[in-house]
Amino acid sequence: MIRPLRSASPSPRRCLTVAAVALATVLGAMPAWGQSDPRDLANRLQRLENEVQTLNREVYRGGARPPAVGGAAPVMGGNVAADFEVRLQRLESEMQTLTGRYEEATFQVAQLREQLAKMQQDLEFRLARLEQGQAGGLTAAAPTPGAEPAPAADTASKPAAAPVAAATPPAPTNLPSGTVQEQYDLAFNLLREAQYERAETAFSAFIQANAASSLASNAQYWLGETYYVRGKYKEAAVAFAEGYQKYPKSQKAPDALLKLSLSLSAMKSNEDACAALTELNRAYRATAPQTILRRAEAERNRLKCK
Secondary structure, eight states, X not given: OOOOOOOXXXXXXXXXXXXXXXXXXXXXXXXXXXXXXXXXXXXXXXXXXXXXHHHHHHHTTTSOOOOOSOOSOOOOOSOHHHHHHHHHHHHHHHHHHHHHHHHHHHHXXXXXXXXXXXXXXXXXXXXXXXXXXXXXXXXXXXXXXXXXXXXXTTSTTSXXXXXXXXXXXXXXXXXXXXXXXXXXXXXXHHHHTTOXXXXXXXXXXXXXXXXXXXXXXXXXXXXXXXXXXXXXXXXXXXXXXXXXXXXXXXXXXXXXXXXXXXXXXXXXXXXXXXXXXXXXXXXXXXXXOHHHHHHHHHHHHHHTOO
């Protein structure tokens, strides 16, 4: 008996691809409005908005979803081009928000992978030490916490271990000569691969070379992250503060204020950390993602902000 196939829920990346293709189709049709039926263009734009709404539901599953970017297809009036322009700008804003959320999730997954890799290396190292101890005839006594393991009986007969060579500093990262998006992708991929020093260099170079780009605010935020994950909280606070001051209307501004507060808190500057959270609540309470607002509220409670 043949069972009917169930349609799988579209993944965010698939929805993003479909929405991008539809957007390119609409944009490609714009110069030919004089020869196309305006109602046909309206229907195509409506389908694009539906795709973005589907992507919203996938990305913001479990949290508050931003309002729909568009309603029903507009009644054809005299200025169709102006109406389409407004709706396309809304779609571009939604796509930027979704891209930022996707980058956040990608970065968090990369951090988890790095932590798991470190735990695996530590476990393998401990097992190797245990095996060496058993091979040397050592009794399997439980070590005292914080104490160095006892040397093997035949340590004196073994040659001294060679000194560990100093870590080679990372090679300088040059931005590719391609598009702005390709340069940004290079820097972000370095961050995702936990090459934080090279990512720092790449993001700094990107910001200097593409200060007017719409990706500059994202690059400034991720530059702060390269410091934060390495415990350089002072440099991180400076980068996040600059990101908020330079790009207060960007999608990353609420994230930058939250990370500024976390950096200041790590530096024991709790009063300044609370001030950053107050500014976040004042300026972005109505527009920031619910995940950011919930994290900020939890941080306010932890710091006992007034």
